[in-house]
Amino acid sequence: MRPLELRDVAFTYTGSSNKALDGVSLDIEKGEFVTLLGANGSGKSTICLLCNGLIPHATSGRLEGSAKVFGLEVANHTVSEFATRVGIVFQEPESQLFCMSVEEEVAFGPENLAVPREELRERVEWALELVGLKGYNARSPFSLSGGEKQRVAIAAALSMRPDMLVLDEPAYALDPLGRKELYSVLGELRRKHGVTVLLAERDAEDVASFSDRVALVSKGRIVEIAPPRSALRDPDRLRMLGVRPPQVSEIASRLNARVGSQKYSFLTVEEAEETIVRDVIGRGNAGR
């Protein structure tokens, strides 16, 4: 069963006259890493909240179309039915952390499911190791850096052993290295543990290196969903959608303008380096 299957979904928040989602269809396959990329107010968070039923159950509004999570129509099932299948992490880790120690925080979810003590301990150790916080058990979550807090929030979601992890701009308050660490943790989860990941992001930089597909979201619609090479290729288009393009896309597009073709597209700095050394520098210069 697919982790997520949206068919023509529309959602209007109570009191709003605009549709936050307006005809969204999206399938996510098991083990896929899909990134929703869009400006503020484009509908990314609304899609995230649908994934564990917080929409429509905890947020009032009108839901149309069909939204299935692991085959269950969200409108007909409670949030708790999705709790063991979908882990959700929000922008601000503080809004999610409340325990006195990292261990209690990470154990809280499965403890509530009456997971036996021995397994509980295993899950906590497993989740902490995955997010790179092994040995942090006794620390207070509030004494940690922003990046560490966010990783505790992810570990707390992981200890439920969810089949899908949904993250709404988890790196927004992190320093550049914290952001990098977080994203490499997410990449590992998907590569080594087959966790399905749905990530909402506003910043296109680095998204290419870990996403299987990127969905460009604008005004409540998915305007394109494609592998990053195609979705992130055109900087002008990204700008039009209110998304700051990755710098490597800007570089590729400027080189393309020079050579009058579409031959260059870079996903990462490493790829750009390799191609430039081989093609641009190796053969004289672009445009000659």
Place this chain on the structure above:
Amino acid sequence: MIPSPSASQEKIVSLRNLRFSYEGGVEALRDLNLDIRKGEYIAIVGGNGSGKTTLAKCMNGLLRPSGGSVHVKGTDARKMTVPELAKVVGYAFQNPDHQLFCSTVDEEVRFGPRNLGYSESDAARKAERAIEAMNLKELRQKPPLSLRLGERRRVSIASVMAMDPEVLLLDEPTTGLDMEESEMLMKKLHALNSEGRTVVLITHDMRLVSEHAKRVVMMSEGRIMLDSDPRGAFSDLELLRRCKLEPPAVTRLAHALRNKGVPYDVISPEELVFHLVRGEVK
């Protein structure tokens, strides 16, 4: 120390041997010296927990230093009242919610100038300008705390702008803003800086720094590790890493192409492509 070309020699904020320890003994600032001159455009950068916010709060009197001194326009900050300080150094919090409390956006933005003793009509005029600058006209009757993060952030910045401080000290002002909101803010700050207003940004966004700041102050563990222009700031990768920072992708690429003749202090895609195509690269 590299004062911006447009900056004058007048020191607005002067920090000498500044120290600050939080209760429980965590040393957030260690013997820090910094001069901010009128008209500068400075980015203060560093990892989470490097002391940036503590530094900012010492500059406008929200925190009392444990040692050393803060002088604001030549006067010891300890001898200045909170409104006196607020007229010079306007601080927008990292978390806008720490600052918002009124029942409408209008009230919120008007609060600052009112509190500084401006007449009702002056306060309204100043608030109006700030509301326009931050594109908040349509939200003016809404309760600030009901808005989404990017909007709350714009309200908090508008409330500071409305007080017309000589130094705009903005803590992570683009966090939560999308590209359009962020470009709007940067344009406004650029215009204010061109008119001689001093701008100090605390930020994690290195592209923003490379595109806008004229001077970069890099912090780690409560100390200033580097004080330079953006080109200089992004040239020492090892130091950046120690400060939990990473230069923008284009600078990383330039570093990688260094032994091919690309200058490693490139800070924009235009510049990089220029070097690649003009034939000097070997």
